Amino acid sequence: MPTGVAIRDPRQQLFDAAECVLLRDGPSALTSRAVTTEAGCAKGVLHRHFADFDGFLAELVLDRIGRIDGQAAALRDSAGTGTVTDNLTGALTDLFGTVAVAIVGLVTSRDNLRTRLREAIPTGVPILTEATAMIASYLTAERELGRVATDADVDTLAPTLIGAAHLLFADRKGAPPESEAVRKVVATVISGAV
Incomplete structure (x- = not known):
């Protein structure tokens, strides 16, 4: 996702993306990069909303x-x-x-x-x-x-x-x-x- 484009509900978008990765690829594939890639956003979006x-x-x-x-x-x-x-x-x-x-x-x-x-x-x-x-x-x-x-x-x-x-x-x-x-x-x- 291009920088500066607002995400309506970033937390929910990230949760939904994590669920997709989890269901498709399992727990071992669940990384911050996999989640943000699935969500179509920069990795910094996750770290802006969650401490780690x-x-x-x-x-x-x-x-x-x-x-x-x-x-x-x-x-x-x-x-x-x-x-x-x-x-x-x-x-x-x-x-x-x-x-x-x-x-x-x-x-x-x-x-x-x-x-x-x-x-x-x-x-x-x-x-x-x-x-x-x-x-x-x-x-x-x-x-x-x-x-x-x-x-x-x-x-x-x-x-x-x-x-x-x-x-x-x-x-x-x-x-x-x-x-x-x-x-x-x-x-x-x-x-x-x-």
């Missing part, structure tokens, strides 16, 4: 975590409609069909990034922790409606669902799992609870 590259990556992860809030609200709102299995299948497919799996790989591959994120998220793996809370909140709502057994351990079911779904989607290079494969895992995990 690890700071940029931490903000990227936090931005993508923020998107889970909307997904969590939509999932909670679906309580009492459809089937529990279908609602969870849709939510897990939406969650892991996006950049979430790549973000987990990014966080686990960069020590400095994990250190930065510990300031904002002291426990758990970013993205997976928030996703687990989303599923637990939904299962609690369904339990209150009587569609999940009153003795169901949602605090165990939620991370089990997240872990199982994450494994289904973890192959970055292969085709994403079919909806029926996700549904089968969900149905198996919650079979004793619905």
Whole structure:
């Protein structure tokens, strides 16, 4: 991009570019040069808005975590409609069909990034922790409606669902799992609870 041309929302443009690089080439290819090249801007733009590259990556992860809030609200709102299995299948497919799996790989591959994120998220793996809370909140709502057994351990079911779904989607290079494969895992995990 020529010098002096204004970028409407440089932070978002850089985040979107980083997401493209991450999804296409993986965490090891994510460099400041790769991000700014993908964004079509000078490298200085990134450093004008972020103290350093690890700071940029931490903000990227936090931005993508923020998107889970909307997904969590939509999932909670679906309580009492459809089937529990279908609602969870849709939510897990939406969650892991996006950049979430790549973000987990990014966080686990960069020590400095994990250190930065510990300031904002002291426990758990970013993205997976928030996703687990989303599923637990939904299962609690369904339990209150009587569609999940009153003795169901949602605090165990939620991370089990997240872990199982994450494994289904973890192959970055292969085709994403079919909806029926996700549904089968969900149905198996919650079979004793619905």
